[in-house]
Amino acid sequence: MTAPIDPGALSPDQARALFRAGLRVPTSGWCAGWTQANLIAVPREQAYDLLLFAQRNPKPCPVLDVTEPGEVSASLFAGDLRTDLPGYVVYEHGEPVAEVSDATGFWRDDLVSFLIGCSFTFEDALQEAGVPVRHIEQNRNVPMYRTNRMCRRAGEFGGPLVVSMRPVPAAQVADAVRVTARYPSVHGAPVHVGDPVELGIDDLGAPDFGDPVDVRVDEIPVFWACGVTPQAAVMASRPKLAIGHAPGHMAITDVRDTRYLVP
Template sequence: MSPDQARALFRAGLRAPTAGWCTGWAQANLIAVPREQAYDLLLFAQRNPKPCPVLDVTEPGATSAPLFSGDLRTDLPGYIVYERGEPVAEVADVTGYWRDDLVCFLIGCSFTFEGALRDAGVPVRHVEQGVNVPMYRTNRTCRRAGDFGGPLVVSMRPVPAAQVADAVRITSRYPSVHGAPVHVGDPVELGITDLGRPDFGDPVEVRVDEIPVFWACGVTPQAAVMASRPKLAIGHAPGHMAITDARDTRYIVP
C-alpha cells in the first residue's frame, strides 16, 4: 500500500495503529503548537535529539509539508487535542480545532526501522500480535527549553537475547528515527515497574528467552505538553502515525 492509499483510508475514518503499514516508507510523529511556542519546542527538540529527531517543520497554518503531501488535519488515523496540558479530545479529524498560527513538527518514528529488524529475523512483537507498541514514561528527565520540559518516553520491543546485538546494530543506522536503544534489560532502571501496564499503547508478550529493549520515543513531546501545559497542542494518537512520502532508506546512515 502506498502512503497516499493509507492516508485516504484514514481520511475516510479508519482508525488503526500504523506499525507494519506501507513497508518501505518512513513514519513520523506529529506535534503542533501555536507559533508563540514553536521556537521553544524546536529548541526542546534540539536539546533532546534522541527522542525528538526533527524531520520537518511547517510554516504557521500550513496543513501539509514536503515530507507529507496529505492533509495533516485529517490524514492520520488518530489525534489527541490538549488544552493546558490536558487531553480534551481524541478524534479522527482536527479540522475543527485548527488555527492559522499552528506550527507542525514531524518527528522521526521508530516504526521506520521495524522493516529492517524484520528483514534480519528480529521479531517485532506488537506487529506479530496486531496491537499498538507499548510506550512508557521513564524516570529520565529531558533537558528543558523555555516553556517545555518533561520525562523521556520510550517504546519497548522484546528481543531474543541472542539477537539483541543485531537489534542494536541495525537500529543504530537510523539516528533520524531514534537510532540505537537507550536501555537494554531491567525496566526498573528506567523507573518502569510493570511492563504489563504501559502509559501509552498496549502490553505485549515478553518470552522467557527475551530481553526488553527500549528506544527513545516521539511521544516525548506530548509528555512535555502534559507536563508544561501550553494553551493548545495537537498530537497524533500514540502509535497512529503520519505516513510520509519519504522512503525509509533515506534515513539510513552507511
Template sequence: MTAPTDPGALSPEQARELFRAGLIRPTSGWCAGWTQANLIAVPREHAYDLLLFAQRNPKPCPVLDVTEPGEVSTPLFGGDLRTDLPGYVVYEHGEPVAEVPDVTGRWRDDLVAFLIGCSFTFEDALREAGVPVRHIEQDRNVPMYRTNRMCRAAGRFGGPLVVSMRPVPAGRVADAVRVTSRYPAVHGAPVHIGDPAELGIADISRPDFGDPVEIAAGDIPVFWACGVTPQAAVMASRPALAIGHAPGHMAITDARDGRYLVP
C-alpha cells in the same frame, strides 16, 4: 471500516485516504519502506521553544520537518495533517481533552506542526535482519512508557523521556542494536536494554501509551527513545493548545526509509 488485509503493501497515499475516510488503526507494519513520523503542533508563540527542546533532546525528538504557521502539508507529507492520520489527541493546558480521527475544526492558523522521527521506520529493517517485532506479530500497538529520565528543558517545555519497548530474543539483541543504530534520524540505537525498573517503569505490563505486549521466554525488553516525548512535554508544560498524533497512529510520509539510513 475494515482494515486492509495487507497494509504493508499500501502506498502512503492509499493509507492516508483510508484514514481520511475514518479508519482508526495503529500504523506499525503499514506501508513497508515508507517513513512514518510523529506529529506535534503548537501555537506559533511556543514553536521556537519546542524547536529548541527538540534540538536539545535529539534522541527522542529528531525533527524531520516543520511547517510554516497554519500550513497543513509539507514536502515530506503530501496529505493533510488535519485529516490524514488515523488518530489525534487534542491538549488544552496540558490535559488531553479529545481523541479524535479529524482535527480540522480545531486547527488554527497560528499552529506550527513538527514531524518527528518514528521508530516504526526501522521495524522493516529489524524483520529483514531476523529480529522479531512482537507487537506486529500480536497485532497490537507498541507499548510506550514515561521514564524517570528527564529531558533537557527549553523555554517553557520540559518533561520526562518516553520510550517504546520491543521484546527481543537474547541472541538477537546485538542485531537489534546494530540495525537500529543506522537510523539516527528515527531514534537510532536503544537507550536501555534489560531491567525496566532502571527507567522507573514499575510494571512493564501496564504501558502509559499503546498496548501491553506478551514477552516470550528468552526475550529481553529493549527500549528506544520515543517521539511521544514532546506530548509528555506538553502535558508537563501545559500550553493553552497542542495537537498530537494518537500514540502509535502515525503520519505516513512520502519519504522512503532508506533516506534515513546511514552507512
C-alpha cells in the same frame, strides 16, 4: 471500516485516504518502506521553544520537518495534517480534551507542525534481519512508557523521556542494536537494554501508551527513545493548545526509509 488485508503493500497516499475516510488503527507495519513520523503542532508563540526542546533532546525528538504557521501539509507529507492521520489527541493547558480522527475543528491558522522521526521506520529492517517485532506479530499497538529520565528543558517545555519497548531474544539483542543504530534520524540505537526498573518502569504489562505485549522467557526488553516525548512535555508544561498524533497512529510520509539509513 476495516483495515486492508495487507496494509504493508499500500502506498502512503492510499493509506492516508483510508485514514481520511475514518479508519483508526495503529500504523506499525503499514506502507512497507515508507517513513512514518510523529506529529506535534503548537501555536507559533510556542514553536521556538518546542524546536529548541527538540534540538536539546535529539534522541527522542529527531525533527524531520517543520511547517510554516497554518500550513496543513509538509515537504515530506503531501496529505492534510488535520485529517490524514488515523488519530489525534488535542491538549488544552496540558490536558487531553479530545481524541479525534479529524482535527480540523481544533486547528488554528497559527499552528506550527513538527514531524518527528518514528521507530516504526526501522521495523522493516529489524524483521529483515530476523529480529521479531512482537506488537506486529500480535496485531497490537507498540507499548510506550514514561521514564524517570528527564529531558533537557527548553523555555516552556520540559518533561520525561518516553520510550517504546520491543522484547528481543537475548541472542539477537546485538543485531537489534546494530540495525537500529543505522537510523539515527528515527531514534537510532536503544537507550536502554534490560531491567525496566532502572527506567522507573514498574510493570511492563501496564504501558502509559499503546498495548502490552508478551515478553517470553528467553527475551530481554529493549527500549528505544520515543516521539511521544513531546506530548509528555506538553502534559508536563501545559501550553494553552497542542495537537499530536494518537500514540502509535502515525503520519505516513512520502519519503522512503532509506533516506534515513546511514552506511
